[in-house]
Each structure stands twice: as structure tokens, then as C-alpha cells.
Amino acid sequence: MGIRMNKWLLIVILSLATLIAAGCAGLTGPSRVVNVGMATNYPPLAFQKEGELKGMEVDFAHALGESLNATINIKTYSWQALFEALDTGEIDVVMSGVSVTDARKEKVLFSNPYMDVGQMAIIRSADAGRLAAKAQLMSGNYRVGYSLNTTGQKFVTEQLKSAPQIGFATQQDGIDALLNNKVDYFIHDAPTVWQLTSSYPTDERLFGLYAPLTEEHLAWAVNKENAALQQELNEALGEWSENGFLKQTVSKWIPVSVVLSAE
Template sequence: MKKLLVAVAMLVGANMASASDISLWEKSTLNEILTRGELQVCLEAGYMPFEMRNKKGRIVGFDVDVAKEMAKAMGVKLDLRNTAWDGIIPALLTAKCDIIMSGMTVTAERNLKVNFADPYIVVGQTILLRPGLEGKVSSYKDLNDPQYKVTAKLGTTSDFATKKYLGKATINLFETESEGALEVINGNADAFVYDLPFNAIYSSQNKGKVVHLDQSFTYEPLGWAIRKGDPDFLNFLNNFLAQIKGDGTYDKYYQKWFGSDDWIGDVQ
């Protein structure tokens, strides 16, 4: 009798677990994407070379190419949804998109709101310096002084890093990275703090107008963000990333956007 009861209990437990698994899958964003036939990606066009507009007005970049590969692997269409940075996490949480693929740094604060797939690249903060300070300022430490005016982008890790490491300086925050960098060129600021890839490209586009101090002073892994409670989608993303890194697809796009500047003449 006891053996019969145990067998029945095991069967009921297995059925309950199976039903639970089905319920999780039905609620998964991945299932929604496949059913809809479209992958909806939130990003903010303006972060070179991850996502920006070309001269035809189309959004292009490293993240965009990877998103296209992801949609292809799913067998669905791709819908890029340009979203202001300060509203990009709320947009994800209110299901205005399925995933954020926009050079987002993985931080503990953000991780309380969203889940991140494994980091796909690591960057750090560097400095665009006013040419007149070349030689006088050699690192971020030198700028931590009330005599200097420093700009950064509002709500990003450049904002947080500037306040943490350059708190004694006068700090002005801007909605876009281009606005912050332009302040240095126009002589209204001594330095602009932002991610290495953007600063490297911006300095090459504006030779003689800014000096790039290219030694990163922060460690910032970037990851794709999704809503919490979705193990199926997270599993897919991590395996997709491993696959494209292993089969050469990732390296192809990395070389295209980071290993070459052939694309610069085609962007706004």
C-alpha cells in the first residue's frame, strides 16, 4: 500500500511539474516572440559604434547586426525601437519591447530591475580632453579638482563614474553623448567622460579638437537586458551568444565596427 501511495505521489508531482513548465513557457518572452513572428528590440541610436543612424536615416551598428543575427536564428522579423535612454528600462518593463540591446553596462542597481544575459563585451570610461590641457592633465585623477569643468551623459555609467571619481570638479550632465563632447570642442568644458568606443571614434573624427586619454579607469561589462522571471529566454540568449562567439559571427561584426573605421563616412 505504501509503495502504491508513493508511486501515486510521484506521478502527481511529475504532472504538476510538467504543468508548471508548460505555464512558464507560455509566459516566456521567447514564446511570445515566436508566436508574434517579430523580435522587438529597444535601443538608443547615438552610441557609436553600437547603434547610430547612417546618412539614410537607418539605424546601424554592432548591436544592430547582432540583433539581426538573433532574429534570423529565431526565424522572425526584427523591429528596432529607438528609445530615449532615461526611459529604456521602463519601456522594457512595460513590454514595449522584448529586450534591450543598446550597449548597456551591467550594474548591481540595474540588475535589481532587470536580468542580464552573459556580458558580450567589456568597456570602460575614458576622457576627451581640451587640447590646451594636454600634458597638464594625464589621468582622471588630475581632473578631480574644482578648477575643472567636466561633462557626462545623464543617467549612464559616465554620470555615475564622474560623480564618484571626479566629484570635486564642476560636473554638467547632458541628454546625449554628442552634446557633452561638443562642450569640450566649444571650450565650455575641460573634459568629457564616456565609454572608450565612443570616445575613440569621436576623437578620430575631431582630430586636433580633443585629446583622447584612452586608458579606461572603470570596468564595465555590457549585456542584453530582459524582464525578470524568464529562464527560457535567458537560456536562449546565453547559448546564442556562445554560438556566435564560437562560429566566428561575433568576430566578423567586431572587426567590422571596432577593427575598422570604413563605416564612419556613412554615419550622421
């Protein structure tokens, strides 16, 4: 009898321990951690303000944590270091306004696109009368700046071969060069051009040329070996498209007309 009672007590104790452990795990939050990589020099998609991360990609990352029942750990890198971090496993996904290109497809898996954009040009407002026409840009007679290792660089080097070209490490370096008359055009992604020239407060010295120069799709990148996470990202994007969160978030950070991907 004593042995049977001891066995019964042991079962009860183990059951209680299991329940307590499960309850504690619930209190500490999800056990899964997803490391997200961002370059934070890309307003309005990802940037630092008063020591805090902000932007459209930041909002998406936090929402992704809820969709995946995971803790999101955002890690910041320079743009050039993002894909190396993905390749080495330091991060699980790049969420940083990445344009889908054939060259990048060879190295990473992309989620479905969440926004359709393109490269655009910024000029000085004082030059709007003489440089606003696309024909002037395409003539190759003016100095053109771009951010290094971006699709803006690809456009300039392939389509404006005769133009004097200058690559800059950051977007801000390029804008400073434009304002200081070191280049006549600065090429960057549409969200950057919209944010700098159509959002309040706007720098009145800058004038955006809103005619897209290219057609591009923004998406998130994961390691080639992580098709499971790619599928989870696509499922989250599908839910956000249906419930309106995707459009709402884009409109919050880019208050101009944007074409959302139908995929």
C-alpha cells in the first residue's frame, strides 16, 4: 500500500511540476527567437531617432513576432554587411527595403514582395527648371550620384555610362553632395525620394522627380537553406494583405500613392 501511495504521489508531483514549468514558460514569452537584420540609414523604412529604431520595416518586424509567436531581435548593420550576416547565420532574415534582383536570387530566398517601387531622382529645387526633364538626366551630361551596392548604382552604371558618376557610402552622404553642388542628380529608391521631398517637414532645397526610372519589388531575404521561414513570411504577408495591416503600415510611413504588390 505504501509503495502504491508513493507512486501515486510521485505521479502527482511530476504532473504539477510539468504544469508549473509550462506556466512559467508562458510568463516568459515565446521561446523562439528570430534575428532580424536592418540597415538603419534608410528612412522611412528603417532609421534611428533619438536612440530608438523606427520605420516601416521596424513595424513589420514587431508584427512578425506576433504572427510567428516569436521574440524578434533586431540587429543593425551597415547595408554592405547585411547579407554576410545572413550567410553566416548571425541573422535569420533581412528586413531592410531589399529590392529583388536576379543576382540576389542566386544567393538568398525572397519572400513575396510587399511593395512595388523603383529608382527615382532628386535634384536641387533651384535646378528644377532646367533639370526636371528625364531627357536631361539620360543625356549623360550631368553628374550623377548613387548609394554604393544598391540597385541605384546598377541603374546609373548600366544606363548612364557616359555621365560623370560618384558612389556614396550612405544616402545622407549623397544628399549632402547634391546640396553642396558636387552632383546634379542623386538616384535612390522611391521611398527615400518620397520621404525627403513630399513628407512634412520637407527640405525645400530638394526636388523629387517622381517618374520611376526602374521597376522593382521590395521583399525580405532569408538564407537559401531556410525555405521554412520563407513560407512563414509569405503566410504572414498574406494575412496582413487580407486584414489591411500591410496597406495601413505602408500608408503610415509613405503618405503618397504607392502600388502594393498583388502577390
